Amino acid sequence: MTRILKLYSNGEWVDSSNPIKQDILNPANQEIIAKAPEATKEETEEAIKAAKSVFESGIWSECTPLERANVLLQIADMMEDNMNELVALEVENNGKTKREAESDASDAADAFRYYAGLLSNTSGQTYEASYDLQTMIIKEPMGVAGLIVPWNFPLLMSVWKIAPALAAGNSIILKPAEITPMTAVKLFELMDQTDLPKGVAHLLMGSGSIVGQTISESNDVDVVSFTGSTEVGRNIMQAATGNLKKISLELGGKSPNIIFEDADFDTAVDHALFGIFMGSGQVCTSGSRILVQEGIYEEFIKKYVEIVKGINVGPGNDENSEMGAIVSEKHMESILEYIRIGKEEGARLAFGGNRIVQDGMEKGFFIEPTVFADVTSDMRIVKEEIFGPVVVIQKFKDEAEAIKLANDTEFGLAGAVFSSDQNKAMRVIKKVRAGITWVNTYHLTNVQAPWGGYKHSGIGRSLGTYGLDEYQETKQINISMDPKPIQWFK
Incomplete structure (x- = not known):
């Protein structure tokens, strides 16, 4: 039976008001395996508003690193418990071989564990600028993160963005590729069963021209991470200028x-x-x-x-x-x-x-x-x-x-x-x-190493500590150890 997919917004699975549904095919035989909703501009804006509200509430953004790490580990556990289903969905929806899908799903679970471990070893910097001034450098979550992923690694690319964005304390909105949403839906079903607060994570299926454009243009979205073509990456750069939001782009290659x-x-x-x-x-x-x-x-x-x-x-x-x-x-x-x-x-x-x-x-x-x-x-x-x-x-x-x-x-x-x-x-x-x-090798890499390119292949880096930095603001705090008047003006 063909599965009817739903959007996940503000902690609930909901139907879209848009009657149009996207046929999701198995590329090995063209069988329709699901029908996916096409979120509207208004639904996208509502999700962004909800994500911002939850971020500002502090229910996730003000959690301790250890509290966030525990949730990431819960997600990793859920993925490993449901690995066979994730692999089967990836094969059926994307067309890749089972061996490749198994590798992707395993790496995805490892990414959640890596960022959980990274959180348990958080550190900052301090400077003694002068005898009476102490300077602290801290990292803070950015706010709402728009995550736009491609169809070639539907599960792995989603996790490469979700794990560090959540680890940093952001609210997230994930837009999977229109033709490969199946493992993203399953991932959100699993996340919904963890202690992740409702409203922190949103899943919006739909077109890039509506959902992707709305996310990129919104003044309430603080960072956009996109993986895909160079042409679309340029469009996202232009759309993001409205509030000069931070962007991370992993684009094309001819290696x-x-x-x-x-x-x-x-x-x-x-x-x-x-x-x-x-x-x-x-x-x-x-x-x-x-x-x-x-x-x-x-x-x-x-x-x-x-x-x-x-x-x-x-x-x-x-x-x-x-x-x-x-x-x-x-x-x-x-x-x-x-x-x-x-x-x-x-x-x-x-x-x-x-x-x-x-x-x-x-x-x-x-x-x-x-x-x-x-x-x-x-x-x-x-x-x-x-x-x-x-x-x-x-x-x-x-x-x-x-x-x-x-x-x-x-x-x-x-x-x-x-x-x-x-x-x-x-x-x-x-x-x-x-x-x-x-x-003397090719393709082999690991979650600890930064991922990204030069020239038209993109801006910014995924994975490793660099990937976490993409979803954080850097703040300096200067503390006077001997408060007294400056007497600049006498």
Whole structure:
């Protein structure tokens, strides 16, 4: 039976006054799994007002760090107790493989535990500015946090924003992507069973043009954190100028993966596969540009394509699937259009390029893992983010050219270097203009490390202590240890 979803506002599950419902599909077979409400501008404004009122009441914002930490741990416990359902919903709604969904859900629970632990070790700074003046530096919650998340990691991206925002003492409004709300709904059902005060957290489904725009423009929202496309990020920046609210943007990428001749060949090939085809390439940090030194260029392509041909593409709930569905028909068509453009531009199609419509996948949104070689920097498939299982392989001569090609992009989210020469690897990775980088590995990271990019890949950082800072104000308090008249004016 198709599930009818509701909004969660001011501590209650409520229907939207908008009669329009969004069909939520399983991208592996196009079955309608739910119908989601489309919150109105007025409902969004009401949620913001309620969130602000609860923040000002101090029922959460004035809790001790330990009290907030205990609630975060309750949420983590609830997630772990309901892990199988969270994984199943993520697979069904997003199309990713079960293995990927399990990793995401586990990391999400860990994020709540991390920020709970961070709260139990809070510290500030003090300065003795002079013999009679003591200065304290403290952190305070900002107020109402608007959290706007993408469809590629519906659960994990939600938690990456919710956990630090709540840890800091803010009220929150989460807007999930229109097509992937299922795990966010389940997460809020679980949060509703904890000691989190009613009205602190709100869940609003709906369009970016209404819900997202209202959140971004509102003078009662103090910080907006957005993960998604660079184009939408620019719109949010413009909308946020009304009250000069703080913004955090994690945007697009076209990340270089540099492979030198002296790299461990099999390791480099393996990580280059994982770097792009994990998540069906629908990952902001995907290593979608592989730069290979000329001495091993053809050998690399041969070995790479040989393995790509054996990648098992299929429904995410199939234990044998190594790469799942594309999230929607619209996005699938966009990827296929880029493949057509790549052919037209003269790139060599080494493998793939087609929609998969056999073996029971004819109703799903599946694309072959696709490899283009002999590309040049002026090609659109090299310059623009495709956000799918499409990789371009480019040849370079030496270290200087590798760095030049790596940085020849408007983006700066991620990048990697593979070399057995650690000195060279460090020289090169330091010159790659990107915020998340690797040496002799790809994608592996942890909740303690900051996440974000340079250039058009965004502003601010998620995760780690940096992620908590995004949701806090910094205040100085100056205390006179010897109160007396200044006698400036006599």
